[in-house]
Amino acid sequence: MSSKIIRAVLAGQPNSGKSTVFNNLTGAHEHVGNYPGITVEWHTGSRKYKGTTFELTDLPGTYSLSAYSDEERVARDYIINGDYDFVIDIVDASNLERSLLLTLQLKELGIPVLVVLNMIDLARKNGMNIDKDALSAQLGMPIVECVGYESGAVGAILDAAESLYDMLGESGSKSALKLNAEELTKPKPTEEEVAVTTARLEEIKQMCSAAVTSRPKEGPSWSDKVDAVLTNVWLGIPIFLFLLYLVFQLTFTLGEYPMGWIESGFEWLGDWVSGFWAEGEESLLKSLIVDGIIGGLGGVLVFLPNILLLFLAIAFLEDSGYMARAAYLADNFMKYIGLHGKSFVPMIIGFGCGIPAIMATRTLSSRKERLITMFIIPWMSCGARVPIYMLLVPAFFPEAYQAWVMWGLYVLGIIVAIIVAKIMSVFVIREENAPFIIELPPYRFPTFRTVGIHTIERGWLYLKKAGTILLGISIVLWALATFPRLPESESAKFEAQRAPIAQKLDELKEANPELETLAKDRDGVQEERDGVEEDAALADAEKEKKLAELDGQLAKFNEQLATYDDLTGQIEEIDNQEAEEQLANSYSGRLGHLMVPVIRTMGFDWKIGTAIVGALAAKEVFVAQMGVVYSIGEADEESESLRDIIKKNYPPLVGLSILVFCLLSAPCVATFAIMVKEAGWGWAFAQFITCTIVAWVISTLIYQIGTYLQIGTQLLM
Amino acid sequence: MSLKEAKKGETVKVVSVDASNANVNRLCSMGILPGSDVQIVNNDLVGASHVNCMGSRMILGRNLPNKIEVK
Numbered sequence: 001m002s003s004k005i006i007r008a009v010l011a012g013q014p015n016s017g018k019s020t021v022f023n024n025l026t027g028a029h030e031h032v033g034n035y036p037g038i039t040v041e042w043h044t045g046s047r048k049y050k051g052t053t054f055e056l057t058d059l060p061g062t063y064s065l066s067a068y069s070d071e072e073r074v075a076r077d078y079i080i081n082g083d084y085d086f087v088i089d090i091v092d093a094s095n096l097e098r099s100l101l102l103t104l105q106l107k108e109l110g111i112p113v114l115v116v117l118n119m120i121d122l123a124r125k126n127g128m129n130i131d132k133d134a135l136s137a138q139l140g141m142p143i144v145e146c147v148g149y150e151s152g153a154v155g156a157i158l159d160a161a162e163s164l165y166d167m168l169g170e171s172g173s174k175s176a177l178k179l180n181a182e183e184l185t186k187p188k189p190t191e192e193e194v195a196v197t198t199a200r201l202e203e204i205k206q207m208c209s210a211a212v213t214s215r216p217k218e219g220p221s222w223s224d225k226v227d228a229v230l231t232n233v234w235l236g237i238p239i240f241l242f243l244l245y246l247v248f249q250l251t252f253t254l255g256e257y258p259m260g261w262i263e264s265g266f267e268w269l270g271d272w273v274s275g276f277w278a279e280g281e282e283s284l285l286k287s288l289i290v291d292g293i294i295g296g297l298g299g300v301l302v303f304l305p306n307i308l309l310l311f312l313a314i315a316f317l318e319d320s321g322y323m324a325r326a327a328y329l330a331d332n333f334m335k336y337i338g339l340h341g342k343s344f345v346p347m348i349i350g351f352g353c354g355i356p357a358i359m360a361t362r363t364l365s366s367r368k369e370r371l372i373t374m375f376i377i378p379w380m381s382c383g384a385r386v387p388i389y390m391l392l393v394p395a396f397f398p399e400a401y402q403a404w405v406m407w408g409l410y411v412l413g414i415i416v417a418i419i420v421a422k423i424m425s426v427f428v429i430r431e432e433n434a435p436f437i438i439e440l441p442p443y444r445f446p447t448f449r450t451v452g453i454h455t456i457e458r459g460w461l462y463l464k465k466a467g468t469i470l471l472g473i474s475i476v477l478w479a480l481a482t483f484p485r486l487p488e489s490e491s492a493k494f495e496a497q498r499a500p501i502a503q504k505l506d507e508l509k510e511a512n513p514e515l516e517t518l519a520k521d522r523d524g525v526q527e528e529r530d531g532v533e534e535d536a537a538l539a540d541a542e543k544e545k546k547l548a549e550l551d552g553q554l555a556k557f558n559e560q561l562a563t564y565d566d567l568t569g570q571i572e573e574i575d576n577q578e579a580e581e582q583l584a585n586s587y588s589g590r591l592g593h594l595m596v597p598v599i600r601t602m603g604f605d606w607k608i609g610t611a612i613v614g615a616l617a618a619k620e621v622f623v624a625q626m627g628v629v630y631s632i633g634e635a636d637e638e639s640e641s642l643r644d645i646i647k648k649n650y651p652p653l654v655g656l657s658i659l660v661f662c663l664l665s666a667p668c669v670a671t672f673a674i675m676v677k678e679a680g681w682g683w684a685f686a687q688f689i690t691c692t693i694v695a696w697v698i699s700t701l702i703y704q705i706g707t708y709l710q711i712g713t714q715l716l717m
Numbered sequence: 718m719s720l721k722e723a724k725k726g727e728t729v730k731v732v733s734v735d736a737s738n739a740n741v742n743r744l745c746s747m748g749i750l751p752g753s754d755v756q757i758v759n760n761d762l763v764g765a766s767h768v769n770c771m772g773s774r775m776i777l778g779r780n781l782p783n784k785i786e787v788k
């Protein structure tokens with residue numbers, strides 16, 4: 001039996017459940033959203049079914065084929081010029097008449113169409129009774145009924161597709177496509193458009209009167225009642241802001257636990273690998289594997305829980321239908337800065353990642369709104385900046401203020417975006433705004449499956465990026481920070497300083513063999529103390545009692561270990577000096593030093609300079625780079641965590657300055673690349689330069705004013 | 718009267734749409750054109766109307782409701 005290949009293209013209006021059907025048919029993990037126009041590019045997938053290969057293409061959802069917005073143009077061009085056998089038109093059965101407007105346009109083009117009546121369950125629940133065969137006869141097209149997310153839909157649709165294919169014959173099918181297709185779908189003058197649409201609606205009414213019976217709906221629907229509250233400006237906007245706050249709380253508090261597991265997992269892995277090298281024989285290879293690869297990978301993976309939770313929340317908001325309401329609410333203020341309420345959706349996606357966000361601006365029909373939205377997306381604090389916040393915010397701010405600082409950063413980004421957007425819409429791009437017409441899909445409780453698919457897919461994208469680009473960058477950065485090595489004479493100088501102290505330490509240990517065990521015991525007690533201090537379940541009085549007891553034990557240890565501590569401290573200091581010298585001498589150190597005159601105004605030293613160079617590659621690399629910058633050359637892998645080292649070296653004011661700089665500065669190279677693709681080199685460079693200047697100005701202001709007022713200029717440790 | 722002046726819950730018939738070509742075409746494709754019935758779901762929105770047309774809920778914003786003449 002020769003295997004057949006059937007190529008079909010999925011078309012349908014926004015919210016027809018097209019992407020759900022596509023996912024179900026292909027098993028492809030493609031984005032399904034409840035927001036009009038969530039699919040901005042076409043996606044392809046294939047499926048083998050009963051020995052036949054189905055190659056399926058999913059087009060953007062469009063209300064009509066007259067090309068007004070980019071997504072309509074994409075759909076229309078594919079339908080007219082694409083290489084396929086027939087169209088599968090996904091029709092929302094519960095919204096039959098309007099959905100058929102698109103079906104009729106396809107019919108007028110003479111394209112063979114298989115109609116899929118999706119969400120037939122909802123239509124029946126609403127009291128609609130569709131006589132499938134009668135409607136099929138009226139339309140002259142085969143019809144399948146289905147519920148898009150059910151597994152039964154796959155067989156039904158593919159069986160019907162195969163019989164349509166057989167009926168059309170091997171010769172192919174699109175031959176019937178009218179030669180004047182371009183002419184038929186080009187935008188028409190107002191009167192003509194109205195006349196044509198009126199005629200189509202008349203035709204639809206006649207078909208439906210023969211094939212559909214429905215009982216009139218009584219009263220406002222559940223969705224309408226909810227909307228009365230959620231779209232009310234006075235209630236809706238506070239609820240919206242509260243939901244955003246909730247999203248961040250969920251992301252950061254719930255994410256803390258798995259982060260801890262991942263962190264200790266990588267620590268263990270680093271130690272285990274280090275174990276293959278005998279003490280004192282630390283080679284470059286060990287440094288590459290432990291510091292470069294394991295350290296870099298750990299620094300990326302540890303933030304996966306945060307990113308998954310954030311994506312989960314966004315997916316939930318999208319799939320429930322809330323995003324469309326948010327877009328309307330947003331339009332109340334977006335219009336004042338020259339943007340469309342719809343711009344808000346890419347901006348929200350920008351909190352996850354700038355790349356899909358910039359791609360999502362394709363749903364905006366006016367060039368002006370689209371360009372401005374793309375331009376300000378880097379200031380939507382993306383998921384890759386979360387690692388930087390998670391590293392620095394807990395280091396410099398007391399626990400009670402951490403969520404607020406985080407919230408404040410997001411808000412600052414939004415404020416800067418608003419100001420820049422306003423400036424652009426008034427001075428730079430002076431064109432007319434697009435109309436504001438937005439469909440509110442009925443609220444749906446998102447299915448576990450679709451939300452899960454979104455979350456996993458986006459998390460996977462992050463990991464893929466992390467596993468490839470970021471790992472590569474981690475290694476390059478490691479090399480930049482490692483080479484050239486310190487000259488022999490310099491190393492010898494440090495060795496000479498270290499040797500007598502090390503000898504003293506060895507003698508001390510020989511005389512008192514119990515010292516090392518004591519030091520280990522002390523670490524244990526310290527850990528217990530930290531645990532007690534963070535234990536929220538403990539009553540205050542009891543906590544104090546326990547802490548006092550443990551402090552007493554610690555003091556006793558400290559007394560016994562005084563000489564030992566003094567000697568190890570001295571060695572550590574020399575090690576740190578050597579590491580610092582080594583890094584200062586390396587390529588990345590030199591680059592950081594070159595930047596000092598410019599970044600000094602923000603309170604940054606060359607180490608932060610080195611890390612912000614790394615952050616250009618991808619924001620989260622800042623953390624990996626800080627890790628490498630401070631841990632390289634350290635003999636003891638377990639000395640201090642990165643956060644403590646940073647706390648020791650910088651006052652909180654510099655911490656805030658770093659946070660703000662990382663929030664506002666130039667987007668990562670991947671975002672830059674997508675910007676080049678979507679808007680051209682000129683816009684991409686303009687964005688890059690604007691971001692850098694804005695970040696520099698604001699961070700400088702913060703640092704200079706803070707220094708003048710003496711706020712947060714003291715080291716915390 | 719304009720769509721904006723219609724009362725909440727009222728069903729009105731569109732008489733004319735005095736908007737740009739792009740607006741009219743978009744409205745047509747969503748089923749709002751002279752002759753179609755539109756139910757007002759909520760008209761208290763600032764500068765916008767929440768309407769029900771052919772079973773779907775839409776928000777028309779930015780003065781568009783003032784440009785749609787209904788009876």
